[in-house]
Amino acid sequence: MQRKLYLILTSLILISISLKAQTIKGIVSDSSRTIIGATITVTGQGLKSATNAQGAYQIKLNTAGTFTVSASYLGFQTQQKQLTVAAGATEELNFTLVENKNDLDGVVVIGSRSAPRSQLETAVPVDLVDVKKLAQNSPQVSLSQILNYVAPSFTSNVANLTDGTDHIDPASLRGLGPDQVLILINGKRRHTTSLININGSLGKGSVGTDLNAIPTAAIKRIEVLRDGAAAQYGSDAIAGVINIILNEDVNKLSASITGGGFAGKHSDGLDGETAQANVNYGVKLNDKGGFLNLTGSFDYRDFASRTTPYRGVIYTDYNNPTLYSTPTGLDITNAELARRGQSRADFVPNIGQSKNRGGALFLNAVVPVADNAEIYAFGGLNSRNGTSTAFYRTPRQLTQTNATIYPNGFLPQIVTDNGDQSLAIGIRGSLGEWKADFSNTYGRNQINFTTANTLNASMLTASPTSFDAGGYDFVQNNQSRFYKVL
Known part of the structure; x- marks a missing residue:
């Protein structure tokens, strides 16, 4: 009976600890000021956050353990850090980003x-x-x-x-x-x-x-x-x-x-x-x-x-005086094309x-x-x-x-x-x-x-x-x- 009661109490303690979320928080800045809108990512966990107007962020973790956390922002080199977070603990992780000139092609x-x-x-x-x-x-x-x-x-x-x-x-x-x-x-x-x-x-x-x-x-x-x-x-x-x-x-x-x-x-x-x-x-x-x-x-x-292909008049009787000795401007295009071995596509x-x-x-x-x-x-x-x-x-x-x-x-x-x-x-x-x-x-x-x-x-x-x-x-x-x- 005492053993069962011990197991129940232990389980309740573990459940209460697991219900208390693990948290990472911190500040992202460069050499002179905090950065607004920087992206914080916990690798492999599908968790992301962005810094607020004060450059601060906070991410709640599903489990305890050791995590790789990265901070990135346009124009700065992405920075990665490793952090171990105990069950129910809140850890502070700050980033100081360095400018990346190669990222400023835009x-x-x-x-x-x-x-x-x-x-x-x-x-x-x-x-x-x-x-x-x-x-x-x-x-x-x-x-x-x-x-x-x-x-x-x-x-x-x-x-x-x-x-x-x-x-x-x-x-x-x-x-x-x-x-x-x-x-x-x-x-x-x-x-x-x-x-x-x-x-x-x-x-x-x-x-x-x-x-x-x-x-x-x-x-x-x-x-x-x-x-x-x-x-x-x-x-x-x-x-x-x-x-x-x-x-x-x-x-x-x-x-x-x-x-x-x-x-x-x-x-x-x-x-x-x-x-x-x-x-x-x-x-x-x-x-x-x-x-x-x-x-x-x-x-x-x-x-x-x-x-x-050209549909207009190409030859008249003036163009063949041998066959038309008294030309009047008569359209002879089809006959003349056939005689010369040509087509309308040639014109x-x-x-x-x-x-x-x-x-x-x-x-x-x-x-x-x-x-x-x-x-x-x-x-x-x-x-x-x-x-x-x-x-x-x-x-x-x-x-x-x-x-x-x-x-x-x-x-x-x-x-x-x-x-x-x-x-x-x-x-x-x-x-x-x-x-x-x-x-x-x-x-x-x-x-x-x-x-x-x-x-x-x-x-x-x-x-x-x-x-x-x-x-x-x-x-x-x-x-x-x-x-x-x-």
Whole structure:
């Protein structure tokens, strides 16, 4: 009887102890203050907690024992500690986290009136685009199309039958004009193109920035600011600001080759083939953070057309005076096509993607010259050659063709040579209680046109078949001085 009573009392004591929960509590801080919202995790127990406004946390454990507890917060190294908690006991476990600069790749520059802050703390939303990951996973190869693929407010379409705009994809934010989007590289204003968009292209009558002149492999990330952009950057940022941060990797070689094409109802198999080859490498210049990062790129894009066979008049009796000695303009298209072994598909324009090929070289460099000062430089060269087409000149258009030179008519070609150069050099650092940045940014764009596979019908058989159609040249040079209190 006494033994049974002893067992009952022992069981009651054990139950009372188990009912009293085990608890871990503490404070999470860095070197100067407590951290609000840090995550505390008990490994293997499925238990988590977050620090409150005072940086304190508390976790109730289901059982006693030895546990691994970790504390983490964005921008700081995760810290782990082991703690033994007895049954019903409350143990205190504090964490002092250390800053992790490698975890701050998401820090944005634009949209902030003071020191750079993370995108969660900016006054307005900032889209942060990791170009490296997108270039590996998205089906696009050019910068404008990659942004079009991921940013809902960004629009850029490949134009056709718009002369030079066929080779420069105008970019738009929030449906506004290309000249109302401010493009920055490393926080410095990027020059626009020399081309005025014409015909029915996006942003007709405006001049935008050629994003495709910047190789994707040269880019670390892209920041897109929409709300409040004009208030901070001026009237040419009414639609927003796109800030392109260049690659800073050192001692790391990366290379990629991307390709693709299109197949459609009216395509002849695969067309519109695209290919891009990129290589990037950075070298360390000194032990104080100096580096030189270089990027090379080659792009190729072939024609893509979605035009159905031509249904209009191709030949009249004027095109065959042997059979029709007294022509009146009678439509003899079907008979003449059969006689010449042709079809209507031989007389269609190229309504679709133009042909384009080119290459680019880009650099990004920083050289510390003192404890609180560094010289920086970035820029690049881009050269592209594009071919687009106009409408087909059929043999029946007697005032626009010459049967001796082009017996079957001709499809005029607009050949565009696009050259782009840019270079920014500056020095930045601290001057007492001020942070200073002196820089000069130079940019130039030239576009030259050649009309090929064509003629001047008024010159009859003496007409050349290729003409220099002139071009455009634009140069922009910005000198800037920037100060702010530290």
